[in-house]
Amino acid sequence: MKQINGRFDVAILGMGTALPVHSVAQSDIAELIASTLQDRPDLARFARRVFRSCGVETRYTCESNYLDPLETCRYLHSHDASVIPTTEERMDTYKREALPLGVEAAEKALKDAGMSPDRITHLITVSCTGQYQPGMDVLLIRELGLSPRINRLPLIFQGCAAGLKAIQMARDVVSGAPGSQVLVVCVELCTLHFQPVREREALFAASFFGDGASSCVIGQPEAExxxxxxxxxxxxxxxxxxxxxxxxxxxxxxxxxxxxxxxxxxxxxxxxxxxxxxxxxxxxxxxxxxxxxxxxxxxxxxxxxxxxxxxxxxxxxxxxxxxxxxxxxxxxxxxxxxxxxxxxxxxxxxxxxxxxxxxxxxxxxxxxxxxxxxxxxxxxxxxxx
Structure with a gap:
């Protein structure tokens, strides 16, 4: 394996991505939100403009409730606060939906890298949209067949920059311990946190977030x-x-x-x-x-x-x-x-x-x-x- 200035090369050897089964057109989400603002026509017009100009045409969600009519869409219901899902309910959905997406992305990354699960020495899991214990890292070990002695490094609640942070952490792990093989798994279910919109500022966040998972294997490149x-x-x-x-x-x-x-x-x-x-x-x-x-x-x-x-x-x-x-x-x-x-x-x-x-x-x-x-x-x- 190649070594330059005393340091081994470190690389992303394989990658995998996954999206939920439910896709939603941006125009449909814009109309759904605008329909909740019938008493605020100025805000409804602004919503349509923001959603049309933000560069998004399609998003994916793990929550089928967004495909329902406005009257039964609990996440955007603006007339009865009692039906809006609590944080506990949203975390229950996260716990149920996050793992399958993470497994799908990780399996693709391992296959792409030509890496068997038993060779993985470190697991970095990343998410800012859900938390529970034992966490996704523990469940991924079981589902992927990773070693129970694997070094687990959960990186939680760090926001959008955390995926690249995890890659750099993995690079440093391999640089410091040549021979290590690091699996990074990121899962975010952003749509679980949509709220009824009543202010302009909330429309920016609602206009472009979606759900998905990604994974990569980081180690030292070899001849193959x-x-x-x-x-x-x-x-x-x-x-x-x-x-x-x-x-x-x-x-x-x-x-x-x-x-x-x-x-x-x-x-x-x-x-x-x-x-x-x-x-x-x-x-x-x-x-x-x-x-x-x-x-x-x-x-x-x-x-x-x-x-x-x-x-x-x-x-x-x-x-x-x-x-x-x-x-x-x-x-x-x-x-x-x-x-x-x-x-x-x-x-x-x-x-x-x-x-x-x-x-x-x-x-x-x-x-x-x-x-x-x-x-x-x-x-x-x-x-x-």
Whole structure:
């Protein structure tokens, strides 16, 4: 296995994604919410405009109740507060629905990596939309046939940036303990936390979140590996004067999310300097895996970094076809990018991944798409000897 400057290469060797069976057209959700605002025609018009312009066409949900008529849709019922699901009810649904999605994504990632479950040494589970104990990590061990002695690292309630944070944690695990194989599993059921909308601010959060799961296997690439993502340096940074611009708190009827309309502007103000730090003077890479926290966020990154439409296509396509899946989303973007590079038979290409969460936190990481494993010069010399 390749070693550079005393450090072993670490890579995403396989990836998998999963979506619930229920898909909902964005136009249908917009009309459903607008119909709850018959006494607020100004807000109903605003809702239709926000939902139409946010870059989403389809979302997925684990909750079939969203497919019901307004009169029986408990999550958006605005006339009788007693029928709105409590946080306890929502957590019961999460406990029932999260595991199958996580298992599906993990099985795909293991198969894609050519990795048997008994080789996994570490399990990182990620979610900010549900909690229970024993947690999803324990149940995944049983369902996937992982070792009961596996090192478990739950990463909970960290928001949209947590998927990329988990990838960087896994990279550090493998770097510090060569031979480790880390399985990362992210599951988010965002639609369980929809609330009846009565204020403009609530419409932004309601306009683009959906449900899904993603997973990846991270370890050291070997001769048989192809089309993988080699993980480079990265870090987290708290952006200044932004603590209150994204909040996620537990309420009596689910978790309450607030997203400030200032977020795209804040990213535009601070992100370029941080990316220069990350790149350390190197030229801008070709590949850009941007967490599509909303159309405005992708627009802001594209504008400040002077990216082409082709460079943001992966993020925009995931947003369009599935919405923002919180921590899950960045792996959807990376997987779509990797598949397209594979289809085009592209050569190895440098990239940057980024995701954003409460704090405001920016999670930034360099990576390289690698078409085929190539041994280092030292390894080649050893073979010749």
């Amino acid at each position: 590996h192809r089309h993988y993502l080699e993980l480079g340096s990265g870090y987290s940074v708290l952006l200044p004067d932004s603590t209150e611009d994204m909040t996620w708190e537990v309420g009596n009827t689910g978790f309450d999310l607030f997203l400030s309309p200032r977020i795209p502007k804040l990213l535009g103000t601070h992100l370029e300097d941080e990316l220069r730090v990350l790149l350390g003077g190197d030229k801008l890479p070709e590949l850009w895996a941007i967490h599509p926290g909303g159309r405005g966020i992708v627009d802001s990154v594209q504008e400040v970094m002077r990216l082409t439409d082709e460079q943001t296509q992966y993020s925009r396509e995931i947003l369009r076809t599935a919405g923002n899946l919180s921590s899950v989303t960045i792996m959807f973007v990376l997987n779509a990018m990797r598949q397209k590079m594979k289809e085009r038979n592209e050569a190895s290409t440098e990239g940057v991944a980024m995701a954003f969460g409460p704090g405001l936190t920016a999670e930034l990481m360099r990576f390289t798409y690698v078409k085929a494993y190539a041994p280092s010069v030292k390894e080649q010399d050893h073979v010749l000897l």
